Amino acid sequence: MKYTYTEKKDTRSGFGAGLAELADKNPNVVALCADLIGSLKMEKFIEKAPERFFQIGIAEANMMGIAAGLSITGKIPFTGTFANFSTSRVYDQIRQSIAYSNKNVKICASHAGLTLGEDGATHQVLEDIGMMKMLPGMTVINTCDYNQTKAATLAIADFEGPVYLRFGRPVVPVFIPEDMPFEIGKGILLQEGTDVTIVATGHLVWESLVAADELEKEGISCEVINIHTIKPLDEEIILKSVEKTGKIVTAEEHNYLGGLGESVAGMLARKRPTRQEFVAVNDTFGESATPAELMKKYKIDSTAVKEAVKRILA
Secondary structure (H helix, E strand, O other): OOOOOOOEEEHHHHHHHHHHHHHHHOOOEEEEEOOOOOOOOOHHHHHHOHHHEEEOOOOHHHHHHHHHHHHHOOOEEEEEEEHHHHHHHHHHHHHHHHHOOOOOOEEEEEOOOHHHHHHOOOOOOOOHHHHHHOOOOOEEEEOOOHHHHHHHHHHHHOOOOOEEEEOOOOEEEOOOOOOOOOOOOOOEEEEOOOOEEEEEOOOHHHHHHHHHHHHHOOOOOEEEEEOOEEEOOOHHHHHHHHHHHOEEEEEEEEEOOOOHHHHHHHHHHHHOOOEEEEEEEOOOOOOOOOHHHHHHHOOOOHHHHHHHHHHHHO
16 A cells, blocks of 8 residues: 554544644634543643633533634634534524634534544534535545644644534544645545546545555546535536546545535536446434444444445446
Protein backbone atom coordinates (compact mmCIF):
# COMPACT_ATOMS: atom_id res chain seq x y z
CA MET A 1 0.00 0.00 0.00
CA LYS A 2 1.29 3.45 -0.94
CA TYR A 3 -0.17 5.02 2.23
CA THR A 4 0.77 3.45 5.56
CA TYR A 5 0.66 4.64 9.14
CA THR A 6 2.82 4.43 12.24
CA GLU A 7 0.35 5.86 14.74
CA LYS A 8 -3.31 6.49 15.38
CA LYS A 9 -4.83 9.74 16.60
CA ASP A 10 -8.29 11.22 16.84
CA THR A 11 -9.19 13.85 14.27
CA ARG A 12 -10.53 16.16 16.99
CA SER A 13 -6.97 16.43 18.34
CA GLY A 14 -5.93 17.63 14.90
CA PHE A 15 -8.47 20.41 15.26
CA GLY A 16 -7.13 21.26 18.71
CA ALA A 17 -3.56 21.42 17.41
CA GLY A 18 -4.57 23.64 14.50
CA LEU A 19 -6.55 25.96 16.74
CA ALA A 20 -3.62 26.25 19.16
CA GLU A 21 -1.36 27.21 16.26
CA LEU A 22 -3.86 29.85 15.17
CA ALA A 23 -3.67 31.37 18.66
CA ASP A 24 -0.12 32.42 17.74
CA LYS A 25 -0.56 33.01 14.01
CA ASN A 26 -3.78 35.01 13.77
CA PRO A 27 -4.79 37.51 16.47
CA ASN A 28 -8.29 37.79 14.97
CA VAL A 29 -9.14 34.15 15.66
CA VAL A 30 -11.45 33.70 18.66
CA ALA A 31 -12.85 30.43 20.02
CA LEU A 32 -16.24 29.69 21.54
CA CYS A 33 -17.28 26.46 23.24
CA ALA A 34 -20.55 25.03 24.51
CA ASP A 35 -19.19 23.43 27.69
CA LEU A 36 -17.09 20.79 25.89
CA ILE A 37 -13.55 22.16 26.10
CA GLY A 38 -11.93 18.76 26.67
CA SER A 39 -13.95 16.99 24.00
CA LEU A 40 -13.01 19.63 21.42
CA LYS A 41 -9.35 19.75 22.55
CA MET A 42 -9.42 23.52 23.08
CA GLU A 43 -7.20 23.59 26.17
CA LYS A 44 -4.02 24.71 24.39
CA PHE A 45 -5.78 27.60 22.67
CA ILE A 46 -7.07 28.75 26.06
CA GLU A 47 -3.57 28.53 27.55
CA LYS A 48 -2.15 30.67 24.75
CA ALA A 49 -4.99 33.17 24.31
CA PRO A 50 -7.38 33.11 27.29
CA GLU A 51 -8.68 36.59 26.41
CA ARG A 52 -9.85 35.26 23.04
CA PHE A 53 -11.82 32.31 24.41
CA PHE A 54 -15.50 32.40 25.37
CA GLN A 55 -17.16 29.64 27.40
CA ILE A 56 -20.82 29.91 26.43
CA GLY A 57 -22.10 26.92 28.39
CA ILE A 58 -24.85 24.58 27.26
CA ALA A 59 -26.42 27.29 25.09
CA GLU A 60 -25.49 26.38 21.54
CA ALA A 61 -27.99 28.72 19.88
CA ASN A 62 -26.55 31.64 21.84
CA MET A 63 -23.06 30.54 20.79
CA MET A 64 -23.96 30.85 17.10
CA GLY A 65 -25.49 34.27 17.63
CA ILE A 66 -22.45 35.51 19.56
CA ALA A 67 -20.15 34.12 16.87
CA ALA A 68 -22.11 35.98 14.19
CA GLY A 69 -21.79 39.18 16.19
CA LEU A 70 -18.06 38.75 16.74
CA SER A 71 -17.55 38.27 13.01
CA ILE A 72 -19.03 41.72 12.35
CA THR A 73 -16.20 43.24 14.40
CA GLY A 74 -13.56 41.59 12.19
CA LYS A 75 -12.95 38.59 14.42
CA ILE A 76 -12.83 35.04 13.03
CA PRO A 77 -14.95 32.93 15.39
CA PHE A 78 -14.41 29.16 15.69
CA THR A 79 -17.35 27.50 17.47
CA GLY A 80 -16.86 24.10 19.09
CA THR A 81 -19.31 21.41 20.14
CA PHE A 82 -20.54 17.98 19.02
CA ALA A 83 -21.71 17.74 15.40
CA ASN A 84 -25.29 17.04 16.47
CA PHE A 85 -25.39 20.18 18.60
CA SER A 86 -23.52 22.17 15.92
CA THR A 87 -26.26 21.57 13.36
CA SER A 88 -29.62 20.07 14.37
CA ARG A 89 -29.95 22.03 17.60
CA VAL A 90 -28.97 25.39 16.07
CA TYR A 91 -30.00 25.17 12.43
CA ASP A 92 -32.26 28.21 12.61
CA GLN A 93 -29.50 30.37 14.09
CA ILE A 94 -26.98 29.19 11.49
CA ARG A 95 -29.39 29.83 8.64
CA GLN A 96 -30.62 33.23 9.77
CA SER A 97 -27.59 34.74 11.52
CA ILE A 98 -24.64 33.16 9.70
CA ALA A 99 -25.45 31.73 6.26
CA TYR A 100 -28.02 34.29 5.12
CA SER A 101 -25.64 37.21 5.70
CA ASN A 102 -22.50 35.23 4.76
CA LYS A 103 -20.81 35.71 8.13
CA ASN A 104 -17.18 34.61 8.47
CA VAL A 105 -17.92 31.97 11.13
CA LYS A 106 -16.20 28.57 11.33
CA ILE A 107 -18.56 25.93 12.74
CA CYS A 108 -16.29 23.16 14.05
CA ALA A 109 -18.10 19.92 14.79
CA SER A 110 -16.63 16.94 16.60
CA HIS A 111 -18.02 13.47 17.39
CA ALA A 112 -19.72 13.17 14.00
CA GLY A 113 -21.26 9.99 12.63
CA LEU A 114 -21.61 6.49 14.06
CA THR A 115 -18.05 6.39 15.39
CA LEU A 116 -19.12 8.53 18.33
CA GLY A 117 -19.85 5.01 19.53
CA GLU A 118 -21.30 4.21 22.91
CA ASP A 119 -23.12 7.54 23.38
CA GLY A 120 -25.77 6.19 21.02
CA ALA A 121 -28.27 7.39 18.45
CA THR A 122 -29.20 10.68 20.12
CA HIS A 123 -25.63 11.92 19.63
CA GLN A 124 -24.68 10.11 16.40
CA VAL A 125 -25.64 12.67 13.79
CA LEU A 126 -25.85 11.17 10.28
CA GLU A 127 -27.70 13.97 8.48
CA ASP A 128 -25.46 16.98 9.18
CA ILE A 129 -23.63 17.07 5.84
CA GLY A 130 -26.94 17.25 4.02
CA MET A 131 -28.27 19.97 6.30
CA MET A 132 -25.19 22.13 5.96
CA LYS A 133 -24.52 21.69 2.24
CA MET A 134 -28.04 22.91 1.46
CA LEU A 135 -27.31 26.31 3.01
CA PRO A 136 -26.32 28.78 0.26
CA GLY A 137 -22.71 29.88 0.59
CA MET A 138 -21.79 27.28 3.23
CA THR A 139 -18.51 25.43 2.64
CA VAL A 140 -18.59 21.85 3.99
CA ILE A 141 -15.39 19.98 4.90
CA ASN A 142 -15.06 16.44 6.29
CA THR A 143 -11.47 15.43 7.11
CA CYS A 144 -9.94 11.96 7.19
CA ASP A 145 -7.12 11.98 9.76
CA TYR A 146 -5.23 14.05 12.34
CA ASN A 147 -2.88 15.77 9.87
CA GLN A 148 -5.63 16.68 7.43
CA THR A 149 -7.84 18.04 10.20
CA LYS A 150 -5.05 20.24 11.50
CA ALA A 151 -4.31 21.50 7.98
CA ALA A 152 -7.99 22.19 7.35
CA THR A 153 -8.32 24.13 10.61
CA LEU A 154 -5.46 26.38 9.55
CA ALA A 155 -6.83 26.77 6.02
CA ILE A 156 -10.33 27.83 6.98
CA ALA A 157 -8.97 30.70 9.10
CA ASP A 158 -7.69 32.28 5.87
CA PHE A 159 -10.90 31.50 3.96
CA GLU A 160 -13.57 34.18 3.83
CA GLY A 161 -17.10 32.94 4.50
CA PRO A 162 -19.00 30.42 6.65
CA VAL A 163 -17.51 26.94 6.96
CA TYR A 164 -18.74 23.68 8.48
CA LEU A 165 -15.74 21.58 9.54
CA ARG A 166 -16.67 18.00 10.50
CA PHE A 167 -14.39 15.59 12.38
CA GLY A 168 -14.59 12.74 14.87
CA ARG A 169 -13.93 11.11 18.20
CA PRO A 170 -12.14 7.76 17.59
CA VAL A 171 -8.44 7.24 17.07
CA VAL A 172 -7.81 6.43 13.39
CA PRO A 173 -4.66 5.90 11.29
CA VAL A 174 -2.60 9.02 10.53
CA PHE A 175 -1.63 8.51 6.89
CA ILE A 176 -1.84 11.90 5.16
CA PRO A 177 1.65 13.47 5.05
CA GLU A 178 2.03 16.33 7.50
CA ASP A 179 3.26 18.63 4.73
CA MET A 180 0.50 17.82 2.21
CA PRO A 181 -1.19 21.11 1.24
CA PHE A 182 -4.86 21.49 2.10
CA GLU A 183 -6.73 23.23 -0.68
CA ILE A 184 -10.41 23.89 -0.03
CA GLY A 185 -12.53 22.50 -2.85
CA LYS A 186 -9.82 20.27 -4.34
CA GLY A 187 -9.94 16.49 -3.98
CA ILE A 188 -6.78 14.40 -3.64
CA LEU A 189 -5.95 11.44 -5.89
CA LEU A 190 -4.49 8.96 -3.42
CA GLN A 191 -4.15 5.94 -5.68
CA GLU A 192 -4.50 5.42 -9.43
CA GLY A 193 -6.53 2.54 -10.85
CA THR A 194 -8.37 1.41 -13.96
CA ASP A 195 -11.37 -0.76 -13.00
CA VAL A 196 -13.42 1.38 -10.60
CA THR A 197 -13.29 4.78 -8.89
CA ILE A 198 -13.72 4.94 -5.11
CA VAL A 199 -14.58 8.43 -3.85
CA ALA A 200 -14.42 8.62 -0.07
CA THR A 201 -14.60 11.19 2.71
CA GLY A 202 -13.76 11.31 6.42
CA HIS A 203 -13.05 8.03 8.21
CA LEU A 204 -14.02 6.08 5.09
CA VAL A 205 -10.91 7.28 3.22
CA TRP A 206 -8.64 4.91 5.15
CA GLU A 207 -11.21 2.11 4.92
CA SER A 208 -11.27 2.62 1.14
CA LEU A 209 -7.48 2.42 0.90
CA VAL A 210 -7.54 -0.84 2.87
CA ALA A 211 -10.25 -2.21 0.58
CA ALA A 212 -8.35 -1.16 -2.55
CA ASP A 213 -5.19 -2.86 -1.29
CA GLU A 214 -7.05 -6.11 -0.64
CA LEU A 215 -8.85 -5.93 -4.00
CA GLU A 216 -5.56 -5.40 -5.81
CA LYS A 217 -4.47 -8.84 -4.57
CA GLU A 218 -7.55 -10.21 -6.35
CA GLY A 219 -6.64 -8.46 -9.58
CA ILE A 220 -9.04 -5.52 -9.22
CA SER A 221 -7.54 -2.07 -9.81
CA CYS A 222 -9.19 0.74 -7.78
CA GLU A 223 -8.63 4.47 -8.13
CA VAL A 224 -9.08 6.13 -4.71
CA ILE A 225 -9.96 9.81 -4.32
CA ASN A 226 -10.16 11.70 -1.03
CA ILE A 227 -12.96 14.25 -1.20
CA HIS A 228 -12.40 16.29 1.97
CA THR A 229 -14.47 19.22 0.69
CA ILE A 230 -18.01 18.10 -0.04
CA LYS A 231 -19.12 21.61 -0.95
CA PRO A 232 -17.85 22.97 -3.26
CA LEU A 233 -17.38 19.54 -4.83
CA ASP A 234 -14.28 18.94 -6.96
CA GLU A 235 -16.15 17.83 -10.08
CA GLU A 236 -13.07 17.83 -12.29
CA ILE A 237 -11.15 15.14 -10.40
CA ILE A 238 -14.20 12.85 -10.26
CA LEU A 239 -15.14 13.30 -13.92
CA LYS A 240 -11.57 12.66 -15.05
CA SER A 241 -11.50 9.43 -13.06
CA VAL A 242 -14.86 8.02 -14.21
CA GLU A 243 -13.97 8.78 -17.83
CA LYS A 244 -11.28 6.15 -17.30
CA THR A 245 -13.06 3.62 -15.08
CA GLY A 246 -16.72 4.06 -16.03
CA LYS A 247 -17.85 3.00 -12.53
CA ILE A 248 -17.88 4.70 -9.14
CA VAL A 249 -18.31 3.78 -5.47
CA THR A 250 -18.87 6.55 -2.92
CA ALA A 251 -18.05 5.90 0.74
CA GLU A 252 -19.00 7.99 3.77
CA GLU A 253 -19.99 7.89 7.44
CA HIS A 254 -23.36 9.54 6.85
CA ASN A 255 -26.87 8.75 5.72
CA TYR A 256 -26.81 7.96 1.98
CA LEU A 257 -29.53 10.60 1.69
CA GLY A 258 -27.97 14.05 1.57
CA GLY A 259 -24.32 13.10 1.82
CA LEU A 260 -21.30 12.91 -0.45
CA GLY A 261 -22.78 10.11 -2.55
CA GLU A 262 -25.87 12.13 -3.34
CA SER A 263 -23.76 15.14 -4.35
CA VAL A 264 -21.65 12.96 -6.64
CA ALA A 265 -24.72 11.27 -8.13
CA GLY A 266 -26.36 14.60 -8.89
CA MET A 267 -23.25 15.93 -10.55
CA LEU A 268 -22.79 12.80 -12.65
CA ALA A 269 -26.45 12.80 -13.69
CA ARG A 270 -25.93 16.27 -15.12
CA LYS A 271 -22.52 15.79 -16.67
CA ARG A 272 -21.70 12.10 -17.21
CA PRO A 273 -24.22 9.43 -16.20
CA THR A 274 -22.23 6.68 -14.46
CA ARG A 275 -23.19 3.54 -12.59
CA GLN A 276 -22.74 4.14 -8.87
CA GLU A 277 -22.78 2.16 -5.62
CA PHE A 278 -23.21 3.83 -2.20
CA VAL A 279 -21.35 2.84 0.95
CA ALA A 280 -23.27 4.79 3.59
CA VAL A 281 -25.80 4.34 6.37
CA ASN A 282 -29.10 3.14 4.91
CA ASP A 283 -31.56 5.77 6.17
CA THR A 284 -31.60 4.77 9.82
CA PHE A 285 -30.49 6.00 13.22
CA GLY A 286 -27.53 4.42 14.97
CA GLU A 287 -27.28 2.69 18.35
CA SER A 288 -24.86 2.24 21.23
CA ALA A 289 -21.80 0.06 20.54
CA THR A 290 -18.09 0.43 19.79
CA PRO A 291 -17.11 2.31 16.61
CA ALA A 292 -15.80 -0.88 14.97
CA GLU A 293 -18.99 -2.80 15.79
CA LEU A 294 -21.15 -0.01 14.39
CA MET A 295 -19.13 0.37 11.20
CA LYS A 296 -19.43 -3.36 10.58
CA LYS A 297 -23.15 -3.60 11.35
CA TYR A 298 -24.11 -0.53 9.32
CA LYS A 299 -21.81 -1.54 6.45
CA ILE A 300 -19.43 1.42 6.34
CA ASP A 301 -16.09 -0.36 6.77
CA SER A 302 -13.46 -1.70 4.36
CA THR A 303 -15.43 -4.94 3.89
CA ALA A 304 -18.47 -2.93 2.79
CA VAL A 305 -16.33 -0.99 0.31
CA LYS A 306 -14.98 -4.25 -1.14
CA GLU A 307 -18.49 -5.65 -1.48
CA ALA A 308 -19.69 -2.50 -3.25
CA VAL A 309 -16.79 -2.68 -5.72
CA LYS A 310 -17.56 -6.32 -6.49
CA ARG A 311 -21.26 -5.53 -6.97
CA ILE A 312 -20.52 -2.82 -9.47
CA LEU A 313 -18.07 -5.01 -11.38
CA ALA A 314 -20.42 -8.02 -11.48
